[in-house]
Amino acid sequence: MSHNIVEKIWQQHVVQRQAGFPDVLAIDFALLHEVTSAQAFAELDRRGLPVHDPKRFLATIDHSIPTREDRHQVHDPQALKQMTALRENCQQHGIALCDVGSQKQGIVHVIGPELGLTQPGMTLVCGDSHTATHGAFGALAFGIGTSTLAHVMATGALLMNPPRVMQVQFNGQLPQGVYAKDMIMHLIAQIGVDGGTGLVLEYTGQAVRDLSMEQRMTLCNMSIECGAVAGLVAPDQTTFEYLQGRPHAPQGAEWDAAVKHWQTLVSDPGCRYDRSVTLDIGQLAPMVSWGTNPEQAIPINQSIPHAARDQADALNYVGMTVEQAVQGVPIDWAFVGSCTNGRIEDLRVVADILRHRVIDPRVTMYVVPGSEAVRQQAIDEGLDRIFQQAGAEFRQPGCSMCLGMNDDRVPVGARCISTTNRNFIGRQGTGSITHLASPATVAHSALAGYITHPISPMAQQEAS
Amino acid sequence: MKSAIKTVRGRSVPMLLDDIDTDIIIPAQYLTQTSKSGYGQHAFARLRQADPDFVLNQPAYQGAKVLLAGANFGCGSSREHAVWAIQEMGIEAVIAPSFADIFSNNAQKNHLPLITLSAADCQRLAQLPPAQAIEIDLLRCTIAAGDAVMSFAINPFFQHVLTAGIDELDHLLAQQAAIQRFHAQQQRRQYFVRMPRGSA
Ligand code: SF4
Numbered sequence: 001m002s003h004n005i006v007e008k009i010w011q012q013h014v015v016q017r018q019a020g021f022p023d024v025l026a027i028d029f030a031l032l033h034e035v036t037s038a039q040a041f042a043e044l045d046r047r048g049l050p051v052h053d054p055k056r057f058l059a060t061i062d063h064s065i066p067t068r069e070d071r072h073q074v075h076d077p078q079a080l081k082q083m084t085a086l087r088e089n090c091q092q093h094g095i096a097l098c099d100v101g102s103q104k105q106g107i108v109h110v111i112g113p114e115l116g117l118t119q120p121g122m123t124l125v126c127g128d129s130h131t132a133t134h135g136a137f138g139a140l141a142f143g144i145g146t147s148t149l150a151h152v153m154a155t156g157a158l159l160m161n162p163p164r165v166m167q168v169q170f171n172g173q174l175p176q177g178v179y180a181k182d183m184i185m186h187l188i189a190q191i192g193v194d195g196g197t198g199l200v201l202e203y204t205g206q207a208v209r210d211l212s213m214e215q216r217m218t219l220c221n222m223s224i225e226c227g228a229v230a231g232l233v234a235p236d237q238t239t240f241e242y243l244q245g246r247p248h249a250p251q252g253a254e255w256d257a258a259v260k261h262w263q264t265l266v267s268d269p270g271c272r273y274d275r276s277v278t279l280d281i282g283q284l285a286p287m288v289s290w291g292t293n294p295e296q297a298i299p300i301n302q303s304i305p306h307a308a309r310d311q312a313d314a315l316n317y318v319g320m321t322v323e324q325a326v327q328g329v330p331i332d333w334a335f336v337g338s339c340t341n342g343r344i345e346d347l348r349v350v351a352d353i354l355r356h357r358v359i360d361p362r363v364t365m366y367v368v369p370g371s372e373a374v375r376q377q378a379i380d381e382g383l384d385r386i387f388q389q390a391g392a393e394f395r396q397p398g399c400s401m402c403l404g405m406n407d408d409r410v411p412v413g414a415r416c417i418s419t420t421n422r423n424f425i426g427r428q429g430t431g432s433i434t435h436l437a438s439p440a441t442v443a444h445s446a447l448a449g450y451i452t453h454p455i456s457p458m459a460q461q462e463a464s
Numbered sequence: 465m466k467s468a469i470k471t472v473r474g475r476s477v478p479m480l481l482d483d484i485d486t487d488i489i490i491p492a493q494y495l496t497q498t499s500k501s502g503y504g505q506h507a508f509a510r511l512r513q514a515d516p517d518f519v520l521n522q523p524a525y526q527g528a529k530v531l532l533a534g535a536n537f538g539c540g541s542s543r544e545h546a547v548w549a550i551q552e553m554g555i556e557a558v559i560a561p562s563f564a565d566i567f568s569n570n571a572q573k574n575h576l577p578l579i580t581l582s583a584a585d586c587q588r589l590a591q592l593p594p595a596q597a598i599e600i601d602l603l604r605c606t607i608a609a610g611d612a613v614m615s616f617a618i619n620p621f622f623q624h625v626l627t628a629g630i631d632e633l634d635h636l637l638a639q640q641a642a643i644q645r646f647h648a649q650q651q652r653r654q655y656f657v658r659m660p661r662g663s664a
Contacts, residue, residue, distance in 0.1 A: 015639070015642055015643050015646045016639055016642055020620070020621070020624070021621060021635070022621055024636065024639055024642070024643065026643060026646050026647060026650070028650075035495050035496075035543070036542065036543065036544070038498035038499075039498070039499065039500050039544070042498075042499075043633075047633075049637075052640075052643075052644070053647065063492075063495075064496055076496065078496035078497060079496045081496070081498060082496050082497075082498055085498045127542055128541075128542055129540065129541050129542040129566060131542075143542040143566055144542060144566070144569070145542050145543070145544035145547075145566060145569060145570035145573060146544040146570075147544060147570065147573035147574065147632075147633075148569060148570075148573060150633065151632060151633050151636055154633060154636070154637065155633075155636045155637060155639075155640050155643050156643050156644070156647055157636055157639075157643045157646075158636070159621075159632055159635070159636065161621075193483055193536060193539055194483070194535065194536040194539065194562065194564070197536070197562065197564065197565060198565060224540075224566075227536065227539055227564055227565065229565055293483055293485070403487075403492040404491070404492050404493055405492035405493050405495055405496065422485075422487070422540065424485045424487040424488070424540060425487070425488065425510060426487060426491055426510055427487050427492075430491070430493070430510070
């Protein structure tokens with residue numbers, strides 16, 4: 001019998017199957033952060049339950065912290081309370097915490113892979129919808145709410161029905177200047193913000209095989225933006241090379257045994273999928289969102305389609321009209337960071353574009369590394385100086401401007417081109433306008449002062 | 465044990481916008497609390513602030529117990545605060561053509577019934593006068609609105625959780641021995657990768 005990768009991982013984690021009930025699914029690992037965990041700890045305390053196996057948990061502080069230089073000074077008393085609660089809860093329950101100031105602190109979906117905690121074939125959860133990021137390693141990783149987190153903390157398992165699986169095949173070779181971010185934005189624009197509901201997406205095809213681990217993480221990260229339960233990529237040599245030697249990766253004989261097991265975690269030829277979609281990316285252009293959800297996105301060289309006239313609320317909010325080109329729209333802010341595009345490879349792309357150049361004086365640009373490790377690496381490579389010389393601010397790691405809940409917010413009415421994952425109304429701050437794009441598009445736009453990318457016709461005209 | 469919910473009876477408020485995301489239900493700036501309460505006053509804050517005539521602001525709909533929503537309700541973040549906020553508003557059930565997965569899981573854990581009803585029937589309910597009460601029967605999967613009766617779909621386990629007052633954590637705890645055995649066995653398997661030793 002041939003199986004797809006999701007069925008294999010599922011079968012290896014079902015503890016119990018009982019008619020009329022969802023499966024009891026064993027969870028290998030859970031990541032915690034300060035925003036969604038306090039009420040879960042409180043539930044355990046209320047019932048007098050211990051954490052079932054504290055070494056299967058790792059916590060970090062990322063969402064509500066400032067990213068300025070003196071970020072130890074938290075001015076928001078509520079945020080401080082939340083951080084203190086996480087510290088106390090971790091201490092009380094024996095859970096390791098990557099606190100601010102630790103070399104391992106960072107955005108929850110950046111540090112898991114970096115530390116080698118995220119491994120193929122695992123079930124991994126976090127009280128955060130972008131947990132699918134970890135699927136880049138061939139793990140079944142998905143976001144859960146606070147109550148479910150309490151279930152996992154208390155028992156090491158949760159109740160869930162086996163998900164349906166959709167194969168998303170990317171064919172062709174990515175053109176120069178086009179990235180995984182553009183691939184996933186293209187998919188979401190095609191299938192819509194609810195096109196993945198109830199499904200785990202397996203990303204397949206040569207274009208996916210060709211991606212680095214950082215790019216695969218970007219791809220999987222935004223699976224939730226089409227409503228998918230999770231997204232994943234079967235592990236291969238690229239995965240193993242990334243993992244080998246990381247702090248929590250297996251070593252020696254254990255490593256060999258692990259790789260042998262991981263190699264079995266591929267979808268068998270002829271396996272069944274509930275749905276399939278094939279996309280050719282050989283001609284893909286950089287994608288930019290124009291509206292207030294990630295499906296409202298178009299190639300940068302196109303105009304907002306006439307059909308968007310039905311989406312008047314979105315158009316009004318962003319101050320754009322049908323048939324208007326996205327390219328050339330002036331921007332006030334440029335943001336590089338988040339669990340979607342805050343990794344070292346993203347920063348390198350941005351630095352390559354900004355090197356020896358200066359951003360438009362009307363633009364405020366933040367470059368926020370996804371973790372301490374990314375920040376350190378960027379400094380070691382001299383990227384920080386490139387950002388600073390270009391007029392961008394290189395800041396301390398955290399979620400930052402990805403969501404308006406810490407000090408970093410896009411002001412009311414300001415327009416931001418951003419490497420993040422959500423352009424929801426007010427996501428980056430009340431009244432802010434977001435255009436999602438790849439790090440390269442953000443960097444080029446920051447230089448120009450308007451949305452652009454050199455491979456697009458308008459920029460070529462200017463150059464000639 | 466939680467109390468069983470077999471029916472929800474009350475007036476409904478129509479807010480038939482599609483793709484209402486969790487940032488709209490409860491914006492991130494209000495998430496820095498460590499409790500489960502204090503969110504209701506901020507629910508749908510942006511929609512309510514932007515338009516004084518927004519349906520949730522209209523006096524005729526105050527006290528409604530059923531929220532009538534558009535497709536893909538609750539998409540976006542995993543924040544359970546979205547469910548807590550809606551419950552704190554006094555809403556006891558949400559009816560929509562479809563719901564996002566994590567939101568649906570969170571609603572189930574908090575015993576907030578989510579009723580999946582065809583878009584056409586949602587439109588019919590939206591036409592009701594504000595004073596008209598409806599009755600949702602969770603055992604029969606029907607909605608009675610005046611003379612009209614419509615049937616809806618609900619995940620059978622979700623229905624069971626609601627109507628029998630099941631606490632999922634209790635259900636899992638009853639199987640804890642099996643779960644622990646499973647984890648221990650898995651750890652003995654050759655390929656199993658050692659978990660961190662607890663030092664960050
Ligand atoms: S960077 Fe943004 S999407 Fe990622 S975990 Fe932080 S807030 Fe969530």
